[in-house]
Amino acid sequence: xxxxxxxxxxxxxxxxxxxxxxxxxxxxxxxxxxxxxxxxxxxxxxxxxxxxxxxxxxxxxxxxxxxxxxxxxxxxxxxxxxxxxxxxxxxxxxxxxxxxxxxxxxxxxxxxxxxxxxxxxxxxxxxxxxxxxxxxxxxxxxxxxxxxxxxxxxxxxxxxxxxxxxxxxxxxxxxxxxxxxxxxxxxxxxxxxxxxxxxxxxxxxxxxxxxxxxxxxxxxxxxxxxxxxxxxx
Amino acid sequence: xxxxxxxxxxxxxxxxxxxxxxxxxxxxxxxxxxxxxxxxxxxxxxxxxxxxxxxxxxxxxxxxxxxxxxxxxxxxxxx
Numbered sequence: 001x002x003x004x005x006x007x008x009x010x011x012x013x014x015x016x017x018x019x020x021x022x023x024x025x026x027x028x029x030x031x032x033x034x035x036x037x038x039x040x041x042x043x044x045x046x047x048x049x050x051x052x053x054x055x056x057x058x059x060x061x062x063x064x065x066x067x068x069x070x071x072x073x074x075x076x077x078x079x080x081x082x083x084x085x086x087x088x089x090x091x092x093x094x095x096x097x098x099x100x101x102x103x104x105x106x107x108x109x110x111x112x113x114x115x116x117x118x119x120x121x122x123x124x125x126x127x128x129x130x131x132x133x134x135x136x137x138x139x140x141x142x143x144x145x146x147x148x149x150x151x152x153x154x155x156x157x158x159x160x161x162x163x164x165x166x167x168x169x170x171x172x173x174x175x176x177x178x179x180x181x182x183x184x185x186x187x188x189x190x191x192x193x194x195x196x197x198x199x200x201x202x203x204x205x206x207x208x209x210x211x212x213x214x215x216x217x218x219x220x221x222x223x224x225x226x227x228x229x230x231x232x233x
Numbered sequence: 234x235x236x237x238x239x240x241x242x243x244x245x246x247x248x249x250x251x252x253x254x255x256x257x258x259x260x261x262x263x264x265x266x267x268x269x270x271x272x273x274x275x276x277x278x279x280x281x282x283x284x285x286x287x288x289x290x291x292x293x294x295x296x297x298x299x300x301x302x303x304x305x306x307x308x309x310x311x312x
Contacts, residue, residue: 060301067298096301103303105242110249150246150304184247 003230005031006044008074008090010065015051015087015205022207023048027223036068046083046226047074049090051143051205061104061146062092071097083127083226084199088144091191091201100194100201101159102151104144108184112145116216117182119167119190119204120174126193127229128200129166131221137174138167138218140204142182147203149185149192159192167191167202234279236291238309240300241272275299284311 005023009016016033023031034041036054041047055064065071071093078084078099086094094100107113118139121132132138151159159165168188171180176188183203191202206219242248248270255269277294281287291309300307 059299063298063301095303101303103301105246105304106249108247108249110253148247152245152303184249 001231003029003045003227004043005029005046005048006034006041007031007048007050008034008036008070009050010036010052010054010068012054012056013050013052013089015089015207018205019048019050019087019207022210022219022223026210026220027227029227034070036065036070039069039073041070041073041077044077044082045230046085047077049074049084049086049093051088051090054089054093057146060096061089062094062096065093066096075099078194078199081196081198083229085128085222085226086199086201087205087207088142088147088203091203092146094199094201099199100192101155102149102192104146104203105148105150106146107144107148107182112143113147113182114141114143115182116141117190117204118170118172118174118180120170120176122165122168123163125163126166126197126200126225128193128222128225131225131228135174136221137170137172138204138209138221139172139216140206140209140219141216142204144183144203147183147185149187149189149203151186156186159189160187162195164193164195164197165189165191166193166200167204234281234284234287234311236277236279236287236309236311238275238277238291238295238299238307239272240275240295240305240307241270243304243306246304272305287311
């Protein structure tokens with residue numbers, strides 16, 4: 001069963017073509033771009049909010065993108081149960097748009113980090129991780145300057161209680177340690193979902209780890225989970 | 234009229250920028266520096282005459298766009 005994808009394009013998005021390529025060429029699914037000024041998404045099942053530097057990261061990462069017409073349509077799509085995945089800058093935008101709780105702040109070391117990291121799948125109870133094993137270790141690249149996840153303690157507790165932390169930074173053996181935390185994220189959080197579990201934000205780039213040529217294929221599992229969800233629906 | 238807005242990281246939020254500036258100040262010889270926090274100063278010029286109504290609007294602008302209440306707090310004055 002095919003799943004229709006839409007990739008949002010903001011001025012300054014730079015992972016939109018990577019996402020498009022992964023969906024179209026690796027997973028052979030229908031996909032189209034959605035311009036930030038578009039008021040409707042059209043007929044899509046899953047929206048990808050890609051990485052990059054939307055609106056030049058002015059003011060705060062994701063702060064301006066949140067007000068674009070396309071993001072209003074994304075919020076409406078999410079409200080009716082449609083799938084939304086925000087990658088890197090997309091995660092920052094989803095937080096700014098209040099589709100996910102918390103915020104992404106400057107990395108604790110202040111440096112922009114471009115590296116392969118390990119993340120541990122904390123739960124398979126989501127449309128984005130159901131093709132993984134619980135505790136599975138994925139090697140996926142990150143590339144960000146503002147990836148340190150922050151939320152108030154009561155929000156962190158709620159995320160834990162509701163099993164909404166989908167992936168955590170870990171070492172190659174799956175140990176969640178401070179040394180394996182690249183950016184200072186609370187609880188080593190690399191990705192979370194919303195209460196309804198249909199909106200997922202993560203800093204690592206699964207679209208850049210979906211082909212042998214790109215060194216790691218572990219990111220495939222995220223897309224395969226989404227496709228498995230389509231089949232189930 | 235002008236709104237002068239200050240946006241600062243919340244006390245509970247790690248401010249690596251402030252910490253780095255503190256280290257730099259210390260390396261300059263300012264050993265009495267206790268803490269540094271780095272925020273933003275935003276100046277907005279407006280045409281308005283009702284200060285009270287403007288205050289409400291600026292407050293909304295600060296809350297919804299100019300700051301992120303999850304990680305920042307703001308204050309402003311209108312002159």
